[in-house]
Amino acid sequence: MKIDTLVFDLGGVLIDWNPQYLYNKIIPDEQERRWFLSTICTPDWNEEQDAGRSLQEATELLVAKYPDHEAAIRAYYGRWKEMLGGPIHETVEIFRELKNQGQIKLYALTNWSAETFPVALELYDFLHWFDGRLVSGEEKVRKPFPEIYKLLIERFDIDPHHAIYVDDNIRNVLPARELGFIGIHFRTPALFREELKKLGVLS
Secondary structure, eight states, rough: OOOOOOEEBTTTTTTEOHHHHHHHHHHHHHHHHHHHHHHOOOHHHHHHHHTTHHHHHHHHHOOOOOOOOGGHHHHHHHHHGGGGGEEEEEHHHHHHHHHHHOOOOOEEEEETTTHHHHHHHHHHHGGGGGSEEEEEEHHHHTTTTTHHHHHHHHHHTOOOGGGEEEEHHHHHOOOOOOOEEEEOOOOOHHHHHHHHHHTOOOO
16 A cells, blocks of 8 residues: 555644643642643643634633632743743654655644644744644644544545554544544654554655
8 A cells, every 4th residue: 555645743743742841830849730730721621722712711711710820820821832842853853754755745733722833833944844734723623523634634635545644642543543544643753663664654
């Protein structure tokens, strides 16, 4: 089978993003910090912004509900850049090799707020290497809902039976597999490279 397309997730695959980087500074106590990020500024809450809710609406919603934690809540997007740990260099190098080979199309499918994604575009040149990008916050639909994968296929004329999708969250890999993609659950750049070699995409 000839593979002609590879679709990258971004956070956790090409970019190191983690709210802990910011909240280690704001809430030094580990137990308190864990409680805050699992009870107030939760992953589910953040994903609503990935699906198109505005940062202001999301913030004010939590401030009204947890006024005693206003400063920490407002920091989530007010100091959002401090959650970025930088590129995952080994994966960026794989991306570079694939781009230089010029044998396959390269796309990005990311759960990301439309308001914060432009910040990443300014910081990371490699985000401009893609043949196309689909950002959930701009489309108002996010992974793992099948609609966003179907939109990716339609917009970029992808045949999923000749395409790879890679994501660090297995939850987001499964719908891609159901649509015919070769789904790779990203764990480390080294393992990712080995899987691409086995598939004949990298030498």
